Amino acid sequence: MLYSPQPMHIPDGFLSLPVALALWLVSIGLIGIAIRRLEHTLSEREIPLMGILAAAIFAGQMLNFSVTGGTSGHLLGAALATILLGPYPAMLVMTAVVSVQALLFQDGGLVVMGANLFNMAIVGVWVAYAVFSLIRRLTGETRAGLLAGGFAAAWSSIFVAALACALELALSGTSPANLAVPAMGGIHALIGIGEGLITVGALAFIYAARRDLLTPAGRSQAVNRPVWLGGGLIALVLVVFSPLASSHPDGLEWVAEQLQFIETARPPAFEIIPDYLVPGISNEALATILAGVIGLVVVSLAAMSAGLARRRTRPQG
Amino acid sequence: MNPFLEVENLTYTYPDGRPALRGIGLKILPGERVALVGPNGAGKSTLLLALAGILRAEGRILVDGTLLTPASLPRLRARIGLVFQLPDDQLFSPTVYEDVAFAPLYQDLPPGEVHARVEEALAGVGMQAFAGRMPHHLSMGEKKRVAIATVLAMRPAMLLLDEPSAGLDPRGRRELISLLNGLPQTLLIATHDLDLAGRLCPRIVILDGGQIVADGESRALLADADLLAAHGLV
Amino acid sequence: MDESFPPLTVGGRGLYGLDGRVKVPLTLGLILTAALLPNRPGGAYLLLISALWAAALVSGVPLTRLIRRGWLAGPFGLAALPLLFTTPGTSLLTLPVGEGLTLTTAGLMRFTAVLLKAWISLQAAALLTLTTSIPAILLALRALKVPRLLLMVIALMSRYLFVFGETARQLLQAREARSSQPDPHRRTGGSLGWRARITGGMAGSLLIRSFERAERVYAAMLARGYDGEVRALPQPDLSPDAYRILGGGAFFFLLVIAFGWLTTGGGR
Numbered sequence: 064m065l066y067s068p069q070p071m072h073i074p075d076g077f078l079s080l081p082v083a084l085a086l087w088l089v090s091i092g093l094i095g096i097a098i099r100r101l102e103h104t105l106s107e108r109e110i111p112l113m114g115i116l117a118a119a120i121f122a123g124q125m126l127n128f129s130v131t132g133g134t135s136g137h138l139l140g141a142a143l144a145t146i147l148l149g150p151y152p153a154m155l156v157m158t159a160v161v162s163v164q165a166l167l168f169q170d171g172g173l174v175v176m177g178a179n180l181f182n183m184a185i186v187g188v189w190v191a192y193a194v195f196s197l198i199r200r201l202t203g204e205t206r207a208g209l210l211a212g213g214f215a216a217a218w219s220s221i222f223v224a225a226l227a228c229a230l231e232l233a234l235s236g237t238s239p240a241n242l243a244v245p246a247m248g249g250i251h252a253l254i255g256i257g258e259g260l261i262t263v264g265a266l267a268f269i270y271a272a273r274r275d276l277l278t279p280a281g282r283s284q285a286v287n288r289p290v291w292l293g294g295g296l297i298a299l300v301l302v303v304f305s306p307l308a309s310s311h312p313d314g315l316e317w318v319a320e321q322l323q324f325i326e327t328a329r330p331p332a333f334e335i336i337p338d339y340l341v342p343g344i345s346n347e348a349l350a351t352i353l354a355g356v357i358g359l360v361v362v363s364l365a366a367m368s369a370g371l372a373r374r375r376t377r378p379q380g
Numbered sequence: 381m382n383p384f385l386e387v388e389n390l391t392y393t394y395p396d397g398r399p400a401l402r403g404i405g406l407k408i409l410p411g412e413r414v415a416l417v418g419p420n421g422a423g424k425s426t427l428l429l430a431l432a433g434i435l436r437a438e439g440r441i442l443v444d445g446t447l448l449t450p451a452s453l454p455r456l457r458a459r460i461g462l463v464f465q466l467p468d469d470q471l472f473s474p475t476v477y478e479d480v481a482f483a484p485l486y487q488d489l490p491p492g493e494v495h496a497r498v499e500e501a502l503a504g505v506g507m508q509a510f511a512g513r514m515p516h517h518l519s520m521g522e523k524k525r526v527a528i529a530t531v532l533a534m535r536p537a538m539l540l541l542d543e544p545s546a547g548l549d550p551r552g553r554r555e556l557i558s559l560l561n562g563l564p565q566t567l568l569i570a571t572h573d574l575d576l577a578g579r580l581c582p583r584i585v586i587l588d589g590g591q592i593v594a595d596g597e598s599r600a601l602l603a604d605a606d607l608l609a610a611h612g613l614v
Numbered sequence: 615m616d617e618s619f620p621p622l623t624v625g626g627r628g629l630y631g632l633d634g635r636v637k638v639p640l641t642l643g644l645i646l647t648a649a650l651l652p653n654r655p656g657g658a659y660l661l662l663i664s665a666l667w668a669a670a671l672v673s674g675v676p677l678t679r680l681i682r683r684g685w686l687a688g689p690f691g692l693a694a695l696p697l698l699f700t701t702p703g704t705s706l707l708t709l710p711v712g713e714g715l716t717l718t719t720a721g722l723m724r725f726t727a728v729l730l731k732a733w734i735s736l737q738a739a740a741l742l743t744l745t746t747s748i749p750a751i752l753l754a755l756r757a758l759k760v761p762r763l764l765l766m767v768i769a770l771m772s773r774y775l776f777v778f779g780e781t782a783r784q785l786l787q788a789r790e791a792r793s794s795q796p797d798p799h800r801r802t803g804g805s806l807g808w809r810a811r812i813t814g815g816m817a818g819s820l821l822i823r824s825f826e827r828a829e830r831v832y833a834a835m836l837a838r839g840y841d842g843e844v845r846a847l848p849q850p851d852l853s854p855d856a857y858r859i860l861g862g863g864a865f866f867f868l869l870v871i872a873f874g875w876l877t878t879g880g881g882r
C-alpha cells in the first residue's frame with residue numbers, strides 16, 4: 064500500500080521529554096473524557112461506524128492530487144470525521160488513525176504520540192467543529208453553507224494544528240519559534256487549502272449521493288454551546304499566541320526556561336540568531352506577515368458568512 | 381411434523397417508501413432444504429434479513445413455534461444463522477478465531493465453552509488450520525467457509541445463506557456445494573445459481589417483486605422454462 | 615505491504631517468537647531511553663543501536679530494511695537545522711548570511727544527536743512492526759490498558775484498512791487510466807479546483823462506502839448476538855520467561871542511560 068509520511072506527524076527525538084510527557088498526559092486525559100462520555104451516549108451502530116470510517120479516512124490519506132509541479136495535496140480527514148460523526152466520535156476516530164499510523168507505519172513517533180494526538184485528534188477536531196458550527200449557524204442547512212463550512216473547517220483544522228506543532232517544537236528547543244511558526248504556519252496554510260478543497264469535493268459528493276449521511280439525526284451526540292466554544296477558544300489562543308511567540312522568541316524562551324522545559328544558557332543563544340533569516344526581510348516582518356495572513360483569512364470568513372447570512376432571508380432552493 | 385419456520389403475511393417497506401416484501405407466506409419443515417430464487421431486486425436479501433430479525437417487518441414469524449418479537453429476538457437469534465453475501469461484511473475481527481468466537485462470546489458462554497464451540501465450528505467447515513490468520517489474507521473460498529463457521533458457532537438449527545456461491549471459481553463452488561451438502565441444519569438458500577439450487581435443494585421458492593410466485597418441487601420448476609424466463613432467472 | 619504483517623505464528627526465530635506484550639513495552643522503553651540520552655552522540659547511542667541490530671539479526675530481519683525505514687524522519691530534520699546555529703559553543707565556521715550564521719561544534723553535536731535519536735527510534739518501531747502481527751499488537755495494547763471502546767475502533771479499523779486501501783488504489787488507477795495527454799504540447803489536467811473536486815469525489819466515494827459497509831457489518835454483528843457492549847476473550851497469561859525478558863530489558867535501558875550521562879561528563 065503506498066504510504067508516505069505526512070508533514071505534521073512529529074517523529075521521536077524532536078520534542079523534549081517534558082513537552083512530550085506533558086502532552087501525553089493532556090491527551091490521555093481529554094481522550095479519556097471523550098471515551099467515558101461516549102460509553103454512555105453511543106448507540107450500538109456507531110461503534111462499527113467509527114472503526115470503519117477510520118479505515119476509510121486512513122485509506123483516503125492515500126488519495127492525492129497535484130497542486131503545482133511536484134507538490135501534491137493530501138487529506139488528513141479530521142474535519143471530515145468531525146462533520147460526519149460529531150466531535151467526540153471524531154476524536155476517537157482520529158486517535159485510532161494517528162496511533163495506527165505511528166504503530167504500524169512509523170508515521171509519527173511513539174514517545175511523542177501524545178503531542179501528535181493532541182494536534183490532530185484534539186485540536187484538529189475541535190477547531191474544525193467550532194468553525195463548522197459557526198458557519199452553519201450563520202448559513203443554515205444550505206448546501207453552500209455546508210461546503211463553505213467544510214472548507215473553512217478543514218483549512219482551520221490543518222492550520223491551527225500546525226501552529227500547535229510549531230509551538231511544541233519551539234518549547235522543546237528544537238526549532239526557534241520565529242522560524243518554526245512561520246514555516247509550519249506558512250506551509251500548512253497552503254496544505255490546508257488542499258485539505259479544504261478535497262473536503263469540499265467529498266462533501267459535495269456525499270450531498271449528491273447520500274444526503275441522509277450528513278444530518279445529525281441518526282446520531283446520539285448533542286454538543287452544548289460551552290463545549291464547542293472551547294474549540295473556538297483553542298483556535299483563537301493558538302492563532303494569537305503564535306505570531307506573538309514568533310516575534311518575541313526571547314519571551315517564549317523565558318517562559319520555557321522558567322518552567323524548565325529547555326536546558327540552561329538558552330537566552331544568549333537567541334542573540335546569535337541574526338535579525339533576519341532571509342536577507343533583506345526581518346523576523347519581525349515575517350511574524351507580521353503571518354499575522355496579516357491570519358487576519359485576512361478571518362476577515363474573509365466573516366465577510367463570507369455575512370454574505371451567506373444575508374442570503375438566508377431568501378427562500379432556499 | 382411441525383414447521384420449524386413459519387411466515388405469515390410478511391410485509392416490509394423500505395424507509396424511502398418502496399415496498400420490498402408483500403404478504404409473504406412460507407412454511408419450512410425441520411431438515412428441509414429450500415432454495416429462494418428470483419431476479420435482482422426481488423427481495424431475497426430483504427426476506428433473509430427480516431427472518432433473522434435484523435429488519436422489523438409486519439406480519440408474523442414463528443421460529444420453532446415461538447413468535448418472533450423484540451422480546452423473544454435475543455433468544456431466537458441463536459437458532460437462525462444468517463450467512464451474508466459478502467464475507468468481508470461478516471469477518472470483522474482481527475483473526476479467524478476471534479471472528480468465530482464472537483457469537484459464543486456474546487451468548488455469555490464461559491471461555492472453555494467458547495473455545496470448544498470455535499474448534500467445533502472450524503472443524504465443521506474444515507478450517508481448523510486457519511484459526512490464527514487475518515481474514516484479509518484468505519482467499520474468497522476460505523472466507524466463505526469461515527463466514528459459515530462464524531454462524532455455526534451459535535449452534536443454529538437453521539441456516540439462511542445469501543448468494544453463497546457468488547464470487548467463487550468453479551473449484552470453490554464445488555467445495556462449497558459439498559460442504560453445504562454435509563451440514564445437518566435446515567437450509568434456506570437465496571441464490572441466482574440454479575444449478576446449485578437444483579443440486580442441493582429439493583424445493584424451490586420463486587420470489588419476484590416482493591411476492592412468492594411459485595413454491596414447489598425443484599425438478600418440476602427448473603424444467604418450466606417459461607416460468608423461469610418470466611421471472612428473469614434464465 | 616502484506617509482507618510486513620506476518621500471520622500470527624506460534625514461535626519463530628528471535629523476536630518473531632516473542633509475545634507482543636513483551637515487544638511493545640520494550641520498543642517503547644528503547645525509544646524512551648533514546649529520548650533520555652544526553653544531546654551529544656556517544657557510546658550510549660552505539661550501545662542502543664547495536665542492541666537493536668543484534669535483535670534484528672537474531673530474528674532474521676534484514677538490516678537494510680530496518681535502516682531504510684529509519685530515513686523516514688528526513689523531512690523533519692529540516693526543523694532541527696537551526697540547532698546548528700543556535701547552540702552556544704565554540705564556533706566552527708561562519709556563513710555569510712545576513713549578519714553571519716555561526717555553526718558551532720555544540721550545535722553540530724546537538725543536531726546530530728536529534729537526528730540519531732529519531733533514526734534509532736524509527737528503526738525500533740519498524741522492527742516491532744516487522745516482527746509482530748496486528749492481532750498481537752492489539753493484544754499488547756489491551757494489556758497496556760487501552761480502553762475497550764478505543765481498542766474495538768482500532769481493531770475494526772485495522773481489519774478494514776486494507777479493504778479500503780485496495781478501493782483507494784483502484785480509484786487512483788481508474789483516474790490514471792483516464793488521464794491521458796494525447797498532445798504533449800497542450801497542458802492537460804484541468805484546473806486545480808477541478809482536480810481537487812475529482813479527488814474529493816473519490817474521498818466522498820470511500821466515505822459513503824464505509825457508511826454502507828458499516829451498516830452491513832453492524833447487521834452481521836447483530837445477527838451474531840451483538841448488544842452494544844464490547845466483549846473480549848480472556849488474555850492468556852504471560853510466561854515467567856516473558857517477565858524475565860521485560861525485566862532484563864528495563865535493566866539494560868537503565869544501564870545505557872547511566873552510561874550515556876556518565877561518559878559525556880554531564881555536559882548538555
